[in-house]
Amino acid sequence: MNTETKPAYSPGLAGVVAGETSICWVDPNAGLMYRGYDIHKVAEQANFEEVAYLLLKGELPNAQELMDFGREIAANRELPEPVLDMLRLLPKRMHPMDVLRTGVSMLAAFDPDLNDHSHEANVRKAIRLIARVSTLITDAWRISQGKDPIADNNNLTHAGNFLYKLTGKDPETWQVRMLDTIFILYADHEFNASTFAARVTASTLADMYAACVSACGTLKGPLHGGANEESIYMLNEIGTADRAEAWMKDALAKKKKIMGFGHRVYKSGDSRVPIMREIARDYGQRIGKPEWVPICETLEKTMEREKGLCANVDLYAAPVFTMFGFPSELNTPIFAVSRVAGWCAHVIEQHDNNRLIRPRSLYVGPAERPYPGAARG
Numbered sequence: 001m002n003t004e005t006k007p008a009y010s011p012g013l014a015g016v017v018a019g020e021t022s023i024c025w026v027d028p029n030a031g032l033m034y035r036g037y038d039i040h041k042v043a044e045q046a047n048f049e050e051v052a053y054l055l056l057k058g059e060l061p062n063a064q065e066l067m068d069f070g071r072e073i074a075a076n077r078e079l080p081e082p083v084l085d086m087l088r089l090l091p092k093r094m095h096p097m098d099v100l101r102t103g104v105s106m107l108a109a110f111d112p113d114l115n116d117h118s119h120e121a122n123v124r125k126a127i128r129l130i131a132r133v134s135t136l137i138t139d140a141w142r143i144s145q146g147k148d149p150i151a152d153n154n155n156l157t158h159a160g161n162f163l164y165k166l167t168g169k170d171p172e173t174w175q176v177r178m179l180d181t182i183f184i185l186y187a188d189h190e191f192n193a194s195t196f197a198a199r200v201t202a203s204t205l206a207d208m209y210a211a212c213v214s215a216c217g218t219l220k221g222p223l224h225g226g227a228n229e230e231s232i233y234m235l236n237e238i239g240t241a242d243r244a245e246a247w248m249k250d251a252l253a254k255k256k257k258i259m260g261f262g263h264r265v266y267k268s269g270d271s272r273v274p275i276m277r278e279i280a281r282d283y284g285q286r287i288g289k290p291e292w293v294p295i296c297e298t299l300e301k302t303m304e305r306e307k308g309l310c311a312n313v314d315l316y317a318a319p320v321f322t323m324f325g326f327p328s329e330l331n332t333p334i335f336a337v338s339r340v341a342g343w344c345a346h347v348i349e350q351h352d353n354n355r356l357i358r359p360r361s362l363y364v365g366p367a368e369r370p371y372p373g374a375a376r377g
């Protein structure tokens with residue numbers, strides 16, 4: 001017998017406040033702050049290591065703390081040999097997001113702090129995860145291409161080393177700076193789907209690796225992190241700016257979801273878009289490929305006029321990654337290289353002040369009815 005009154009319900013949890021955080025604030029009116037610092041200032045002045053430190057520890061590091069933190073990340077980058085062996089066994093065509101999820105899961109076996117959820121142990125695990133997610137992606141990609149992984153260059157920052165490990169070439173200073181900025185933009189975004197998945201997992205007092213496996217699985221989907229891969233296929237299909245408006249109108253008429261547009265929280269623009277757009281413009285000018293930005297801008301204008309929807313960061317991340325020379329399948333994993341810092345910060349916050357996350361559902365099945373018993377059939 002149903003004795004419950006009908007509970008409040010918001011499909012997709014839209015607008016529902018599911019917890020408190022002091023890590024990040026997304027302002028629906030195109031603002032974003034990491035622990036009280038405006039993203040525009042952070043993106044301009046910090047590097048990824050500083051931001052990861054800020055997210056994990058709550059304050060910006062001083063020069064010595066930053067140096068120590070960078071060294072700790074560098075010291076933890078190498079993958080355990082059995083993980084490398086496992087990467088060699090995977091089918092070459094496996095999507096890098098699936099490889100990443102599998103790799104993070106296996107890394108758990110090699111972390112001596114796995115089941116210690118104390119604040120200190122969680123910070124140690126977070127540093128290992130930040131260090132090794134990057135290596136999982138670069139090493140796995142090289143292995144899938146029939147190449148050997150290459151040793152780290154610990155004179156480079158996390159962003160610089162990522163570029164070096166992927167390509168085997170020394171990156172330009174401006175490329176490292178751009179990738180640092182991109183990592184900063186992607187590092188956290190309060191209760192986005194993958195972070196929320198990580199927090200749900202952590203809230204059962206499962207470990208940080210389990211939480212990051214949940215997060216990797218969630219990031220993959222095209223409505224979330226997977227959008228930056230889908231966006232490049234869309235931009236390639238459009239090809240030139242003069243085709244963009246007609247393409248968009250046709251897609252909207254067919255009720256298609258346009259990748260790189262819309263957002264659950266931002267309704268008057270994504271705070272990260274102006275920075276990413278300028279990176280795309282700058283990169284395009286430097287390498288003589290200025291055509292991406294006009295395509296995106298035409299799409300933005302058309303979408304604004306037709307549906308009142310704004311672009312999100314993934315629209316511009318997609319061509320930027322292409323200009324870097326990254327294979328499209330790596331677009332979402334590269335997002336994870338950075339977002340793992342946010343996932344870990346949220347797991348630490350969850351474990352430090354835990355309450356099981358367990359919402360209700362609204363039952364819409366049949367009303368109570370008599371059970372037919374053994375005579376049925």
Ligand SMILES: CC(C)(COP(=O)(O)OP(=O)(O)OC[C@H]1O[C@@H](n2cnc3c(N)ncnc32)[C@H](O)[C@@H]1OP(=O)(O)O)[C@@H](O)C(=O)NCCC(=O)NCCS
Binds near residue numbers: 225
């Ligand atoms: C991000 C996203 C999942 C948010 O979804 P949401 O908050 O549930 O948005 P809603 O479904 O409430 O959207 C409101 C309206 O805009 C439409 N809409 C939202 N995003 C759209 C998009 N990218 N393309 C076309 N229409 C879109 C919806 O169809 C809906 O229209 P309707 O009222 O006529 O039915 C959604 O915008 C989307 O799928 N975007 C594309 C994927 C993407 O870029 N993801 C990365 C996000 S950072």
